[in-house]
Structures are given as structure tokens and as C-alpha cells.
Amino acid sequence: MSLQPAVDVSEIEDLLNGRKDGENESLMSVLEDVQARYRYLPKDALILISERMGVPLSQAYSVATFYNAFSLQPKGRHVISVCLGTACIVRGARKVLERASDKLGIQPGETTEDGEFTLETVNCLGACALGPVAVVDGTYYGQMSGLEADALLREVMGEAETL
Ligand code: FES
Incomplete structure (x- = not known):
């Protein structure tokens, strides 16, 4: 589909x-x-x-x-990026990515079958002091933990269901 x-x-x-x-x-x-x-x-x-x-x-x-802003492959309506730069990794970014991947059921670089979500990784967003950093549809979320990633994803996915 x-x-x-x-x-x-x-x-x-x-x-x-x-x-x-x-x-x-x-x-x-x-x-x-x-x-x-x-x-x-x-x-x-x-x-x-x-x-x-x-x-x-x-x-x-x-x-x-x-340019990363462009894609030759269709992206989801919501794009979730997790920074895997050194500062973010040291602070636990891999756990954030793992939670996002589990929750969405896709690997980084993939889009959900319904076309709603794309999960990406980036190298550094220039906000290292806030690490681990995730970006959802252009909005930055800093000092993420695995639990906060779960909560953020729940919020974004709930929002997607009501749109
Ligand atoms: S390493 Fe993640 S914002 Fe710089």
C-alpha cells in the first residue's frame, strides 16, 4: 500500500x-x-x-x-531524528534510538507502512550540551532518556491518530 x-x-x-x-x-x-x-x-x-x-x-x-533536508525516498508525515553524535551517544542516545525503533517497529532510515513515521539518525545537531537530542518534525527535545523517548513517541503517535 x-x-x-x-x-x-x-x-x-x-x-x-x-x-x-x-x-x-x-x-x-x-x-x-x-x-x-x-x-x-x-x-x-x-x-x-x-x-x-x-x-x-x-x-x-x-x-x-x-542536503539532508532532501530525500529521494518518500518520508513519513512525521520525521523523528535521533542524534548519534559522540556527545549524544556518551549520554545514552543509543537507548533513545532503540526505544524509538521498538515503538515504531522500524529501523533507522525506514518509514512505517502507513506512511506516518520515518525514523532517522543524524551525526550532530549542534546542540551537544542538550544531549541526547531527538528532533520530531523540526522540534528539538533535549536530555532524552529511554523513558522520555517512550513518552514522546506515545504523544506523537497519539497525535497522529487524531489528525
Ligand atoms: S552530538 Fe548530538 S547534538 Fe551534537
């Missing part, structure tokens, strides 16, 4: 209207818009963006794969 939104070419064309050809900054901006709409960058979208903006497809892929 796939719950990812279908790619609407006319919608992507709308995003491209009014943008200048070949500007990398605009390419980033278009990719951000497409990522926000589809929760990933579909291949068809990258091809269309490349053609319409006069940017080599290789450049579009290069940008899409360089």
Missing part, C-alpha cells in the same frame, strides 16, 4: 512559474517546495525541474543528495 501523494505535473509547473533559469538558489527553493509537498523529490519532478529551469539533471540530483 502506498500513501505517498501522486506527482501532479501541473502543480510542479506552477511552482516553476516566475523563477529565473539556472539560478541555484532558485533550484534549492523549488526543491524545498517539492519536498514539502510530496515529502520527497520524485524522479519525475527532478526531470521536469531540470528541463524547465535549464539545469542539468545531474546538478539537480547532486543538490538533492547533498
Whole structure:
């Protein structure tokens, strides 16, 4: 079962209207818009963006794969990231990741079958003093323990059920 939104070419064309050809900054901006709409960058979208903006497809892929904010695979509606940087690991980040993985029933890098949750790991979020750090949909949660991870996941999953 796939719950990812279908790619609407006319919608992507709308995003491209009014943008200048070949500007990398605009390419980033278009990719951000497409990522926000589809929760990933579909291949068809990258091809269309490349053609319409006069940017080599290789450049579009290069940008899409360089930045963590972009994904070539569909992501869940909720993205949970656990920092596995050294400072966070020393403070117990692996336990937080293990709890999140158990609770969601997926491994890091995977998305739940219903398309609701993606679990990721990151190397350092620049908030080492708050470690272990987890990020849920862009909101940082510091000094996480296994129990706090359970509570946070319960809250996020409960929230997901009522949406
Ligand atoms: S190591 Fe986790 S925020 Fe820096």
C-alpha cells in the first residue's frame, strides 16, 4: 500500500512559474517546495525541474543528495531524528534510538507502512550540551532518556491518530 501523494505535473509547473533559469538558489527553493509537498523529490519532478529551469539533471540530483533536508525516498508525515553524535551517544542516545525503533517497529532510515513515521539518525545537531537530542518534525527535545523517548513517541503517535 502506498500513501505517498501522486506527482501532479501541473502543480510542479506552477511552482516553476516566475523563477529565473539556472539560478541555484532558485533550484534549492523549488526543491524545498517539492519536498514539502510530496515529502520527497520524485524522479519525475527532478526531470521536469531540470528541463524547465535549464539545469542539468545531474546538478539537480547532486543538490538533492547533498542536503539532508532532501530525500529521494518518500518520508513519513512525521520525521523523528535521533542524534548519534559522540556527545549524544556518551549520554545514552543509543537507548533513545532503540526505544524509538521498538515503538515504531522500524529501523533507522525506514518509514512505517502507513506512511506516518520515518525514523532517522543524524551525526550532530549542534546542540551537544542538550544531549541526547531527538528532533520530531523540526522540534528539538533535549536530555532524552529511554523513558522520555517512550513518552514522546506515545504523544506523537497519539497525535497522529487524531489528525
Ligand atoms: S552530538 Fe548530538 S547534538 Fe551534537
